[in-house]
Amino acid sequence: MASCSGDSRLIQFFNCRLVRDHRLVEEDLWVRNGKIINPEPIFFDERCKAHTLINCEGAIIAPGYIDLQINGGYGVDFSYDKDTTEQGVQKVARGLVKSGVTSFCPTLVTSPNDTYHTILPRIPMHTDRGAGVLGVHVEGPFINPQKKGAHPEHCIQSIDNGLETLCETYGSLERIKIITLAPEQVKELAVISELVEAGIVVSLGHSMASLSDGERAVQHGASLITHLFNAMLPFHHRDPGLVGLLASDAIPADRTVYFGIIADGVHTHPAALRIAYRTHCQGLILVTDAISALGLEDGIHHIGQLPLEVKQGKAFVAGSDTLCGSIAPMDECVRIFQRATGCSQVFAIEAASLHPARCLRIEAEKGTLDFGSDADFIFLNDELEVLATWIGGVCVHAK
Known part of the structure; x- marks a missing residue:
């Protein structure tokens, strides 16, 4: 499987727990063009892998x-x-x-x-x-x-x-x-x-x-x-x-x-x-x-x-x-x-x-990690302390 080509950089966050469906789930988070995306088309249609992989070391992504x-x-x-x-x-x-x-x-x-x-x-x-x-x-x-x-x-x-x-x-x-x-x-x-x-x-x-x-x-x-x-x-x-x-x-x-x-x-x-x-x-x-x-x-x-x-x-x-x-x-x-x-x-x-x-009434873009929403998210530890903050798929703060 090849890396995706073009300007649309694909980032894969792994070894993390996501806040989804009102619970914590062990899933990877995929980001492209400032949005959270569904990885299935990446595997089955584009047949490519991420440009960047980020090990979250067990952090909560919220x-x-x-x-x-x-x-x-x-x-x-x-x-x-x-x-x-x-x-x-x-x-x-x-x-x-x-x-x-x-x-x-x-x-x-x-x-x-x-x-x-x-x-x-x-x-x-x-x-x-x-x-x-x-x-x-x-x-x-x-x-x-x-x-x-x-x-x-x-x-x-x-x-x-x-x-x-x-x-x-x-x-x-x-x-x-x-x-x-x-x-x-x-x-x-x-x-x-x-x-x-x-x-x-x-x-x-x-x-x-x-x-x-x-x-x-x-x-x-x-x-x-x-x-x-x-x-x-x-x-x-x-x-x-x-x-x-x-x-x-x-x-x-x-x-x-x-x-x-x-x-x-x-x-x-x-x-x-x-x-x-x-x-x-x-x-x-x-x-x-x-x-x-x-x-x-x-x-x-x-x-x-x-x-x-x-x-x-x-x-x-x-x-x-x-x-x-x-x-x-x-x-x-x-x-x-x-x-x-x-x-x-x-x-x-x-x-x-x-x-x-x-x-x-902006929950389609903000406040969730649903596919299609803006890639505005934070890394938290189990004490709910902020480890990093990402806006539009760009890291703007890291502890």
Whole structure:
């Protein structure tokens, strides 16, 4: 059997365990032209062998992690550094591959309109040897001031004129993939349906919404909850609020409500992680909600318009006890979640890969190792530590 000819280099990864069909399987992984391919036609039609063979030495090969909510990292704040937006996103993208993240949604917190108008057009949709940008997550400004968290109250708005309000605020919806809003800040919920039709995921968060408020928003197309348990009404047995969407009987059986959850050991108690996992595991998505201090030491940093202080591994709005994002990388969140819930390694991995891909409806390209999907994957050891990261079939990080 001869080596395949031409420019389409064929790579065979062997001595590995693949995350496929929700389990670990002992199979080789084949990559060509940045895609994961079916090896059968290689053997039976092309009758050739790989150009490159890589011995994985028993490592787990998993889909690359996808972070749907990340405010910055490595000294970069996406909502603050307006003059260096492109360079900042590139810097974070290259840093994220060390934690196994191969795709992400740069997240902008509540800001003045001119900040959106300046930053959104400058967000690069392509990165150089770093995690890919899937679109922007705008977390606000249409949130409830009573649950503002680290969002500046003077910038908070309500949606009074549907898409017209959104376009006035953001300037353009072109690069936006996710919008976090409080449903009670929306005059007419039909705007949610319009956003969904435009390919934008509507997420509910920073809200005082009742369960019925949340159900109406979901019935109009909302499909995600922003950092479950944080910046929303606490669970109450007579009205469980947005948390109740995890077990609502008003949502059709063929609809999945996804929810982001921060498993950084600070934002969400291990028992709360277990409750979420046992109640609605298929909708669970791990997010970092990481801030500019990710990868840095304690000190003063920024989140949007507000100064923040990192002390003893926790981030607060400066001069307060208000938590304002995480400094834990995604691979650490995966490990914390797996230990807290006792779930399988595969489930913990899929909560950071397959589930966010499904939420964005890109699971045909991302979040799996299925034939035809993008060759974005990571090598892990049995402790779920990242050994290497590959994007488009190219190694961009090796430990």
